[in-house]
Amino acid sequence: MSLSSALASPARPRVRFAPSPTGFLHVGSARTFIFNWLYARHNGGTMILRLDDTDVERNTDASVQSIFEGLTWLSLSWDEDYKQSDRGALHRQMAETIFQKGLAYRDFTPAHTGDSEKSGAQGTWLFNPGMRELSREESDRHAAAGEPFALRFRVPREGGQLVRFADAVYGEQVKAAVDIEDFALLRSDGMPTYHLASCADDADLRISHIIRGQDHLTNTFKHVLIFEAAGFAPPQFAHLPLLVAPDGTKLSKRRHGPVVSVTTYRDAGFLPEAFINFLCLLGWSPKNDREQMSRQELIDAFSLEGINRANAVVNFKEPAVTPEETFDPKAVWLNAEHIRGLAVADLSARLLPVVREAGFNVTPEKMLRITPLIRERIKLLREVLTAADFFFVDQLPPYDPAELIPQKGDAALALKVLQRAREVLANVEFKHDPLDQTLRVAAQELGIKAGQMFQPIRVAVCGRKNAPPLFETLEVLGKDTTLARIDQAIQRVK
RNA sequence: GGCGCUAUCGUCUAGGGGUUAGGACGGAAGAUUCUCAAUCUUCAAACCCGGGUUCGAUUCCCGGUAGCGCUACCA
Structure with a gap:
């Protein structure tokens, strides 16, 4: 043949x-x-x-x-x-x-017991004599x-x-x-x-x-x-x-731990289609520089000719310290790409069980509103828990009040900003444009930059400095929660 | 030890007798938005070694080296 x-x-x-x-x-x-x-x-x-x-x-x-x-x-x-x-x-x-x-x-001949004395030593064993x-x-x-x-x-x-x-x-x-x-x-x-x-x-x-x-x-x-x-x-x-580990040896549960198990990827929040996409790129190439591909695109592009001959390294960090390092960075990136490619309703439906399993009560409606705010901010589904935590809890976990202090400002400015914000927000419709306009005007009146105005509010409502865009966030959070959290922040900064 | 397979940036890969050796991830720098992301721009980064064949090899051939696999009454 x-x-x-x-x-x-x-x-x-x-x-x-x-x-x-x-x-x-x-x-x-x-x-x-x-x-x-x-x-x-x-x-x-x-x-x-x-x-x-x-x-x-x-x-x-x-x-x-x-x-x-x-x-x-x-x-x-x-x-x-x-x-x-x-x-x-x-x-x-x-x-x-x-x-x-x-x-x-x-x-x-009786079966060999234990060690492979006939393999390790010298020469090749071919058959038992006689x-x-x-x-x-x-x-x-x-x-x-x-x-x-x-x-x-x-x-x-x-x-x-x-x-x-x-x-x-x-x-x-x-x-x-x-x-x-x-x-x-x-x-x-x-x-x-x-x-x-x-x-x-x-x-x-x-x-x-x-x-x-x-x-x-x-x-x-x-x-x-x-x-x-x-x-x-x-x-x-x-x-x-x-598929081999970074140390070049065949992937094995014993040596390399849970990174070799498919369920580890699932539990960390990989999208099945992203995981499949990643696996396909290991030892196979469509040869046209395409990387992000859907299931159907993979089916259409697949051929035995595209398969390589050299072993492929799954590039995880051997002693993985952070969850990020547990996986090949390319797999994580690909997952983020697939997440961004999902329709909001679809992503939201996939996020919901993750959030609920973590013990939070969220309605599908609220999740649907949160989803666009975090879609570009999570690489793994599970990260919804850290990216959107403040939407799920009634009471914000404690944070360092120093975080409330804006750039080039002090505690007094933080207090001033929060009090002013509290006043103007009490009388505004919680929609993107009015919020935007109102807070910018307030900043102007205080003689500070918009960023200096937004930061204390952001920390007050999110409990941290890095979060989704402010106005959209406030819109989802609603007036009651926003004002309550600002009040709490005012107490803390005092 | 024997036999087999493999060898392009850190990783996944494209390419192929003459190329600025291409893309992606990751890294670095910058732009940009209210922070963070996202996005955009730029930069650093590779043909395992030695022989041959050839006007010319990273590419073809041979050898070496290294890695991996098989060498079970495991699969």
Whole structure:
């Protein structure tokens, strides 16, 4: 098969995402799902979710939950789903086929316990001595006697045979068969290994394209061997560069903490579409300098040709001190871009649950009025809690009265400003233009700059110096709250 | 150790035998608004090293180095 034919996409590709439910859904897995999904949706194909749960020891229900939870949050859909543990018969049948062809043999060597002494040291382990050559009769006798065995693939050792496949991302791949060990197909408890189960299912489900992490690139030679031994044409392969931490190592929960978990992004206030957008830019490029893209734009632009070969760093700070540093700055920026691109009503609806979960009572109507004031001031949904806190509380948390003092002023000026503001605001309609006009006039009358007038009021009503524009803020806050807070500020400055 | 893969600003990337090596994030400076954001302008910042091929390599080839992956009866 030539590379160009591998790159040609069939009319209706069938792709799959096949996680092993042994941990939380992490960002690398999510990206793999997304690339498969994009490929399927772009080409009008079928997206399959398959739980590769052949490792009964390590599987957990919590992990399955985590996978669904993450995919649900991202609104990523699939068309068919399967569980490998339901398909054991199929796996064993394929093993049997390969065994009957003499392409696999029983290995009665006890399973290795603990350390990998055969890997770390020197040389490559290829097979356990004596087992490959066992005659069929002898092998049958041992098996009949009830001796446990693993079934191993009999990798061709003579004739300088080469195993090859075309990878849509990494190009033509060739490896000498003699460099491939006699990997296991069946464990001694009869359970299929990942390699066997994966190939059996991929063949049975008629997967056309296997799009997965590059950590499987070398394994693919084994898979090609399995497909061919079982009489199937291997599907087409596309391996994805890995997502790595700033230290260059593969992302892992143990080493890198919660930043690798999809739910961490959700809980911090990422928009699912922004998170997907970010993940797509890691190891793939539309090659036209586009960065901010919607789901549909990604589907339209996606192609296997745009995938890179080098690992991509998720640029979070290793010892993250602030929430900002927890994430790749580009992800945060992209999120802010998507937030700004949302219609006010949409953003407001997404902000509401965040605010309510934090324990504040806000009506959808009020949230709708607050939203435009903070839309350009938050990068993550969660920041609504710090950006708009003063809208939600009855009583402002304590602040330093010194903050009330305007630029080039003193406490006396602050007091003067607040008292004057209190007077004029009592008699004005709480709408942008009248407020603007009234306060500017008041500043003029006091002989101070507008900024000097606004700052004490801002601190009085917001409890801090940095806040959304003043008139809009007052409008939403309303006259009663505004006057009450100014009164309190007057008390504090005295 | 063996085998495989990879190498452009700090990060994500575009590009490609002759380019001022482009964009974005982040950083710095400035403009601007009532503060903060947003926005705009400007600046700093990269082709891993060594050989070859060539009139000319960052680009093609080889070697080195480094990183990553696989080397389990894990996936």
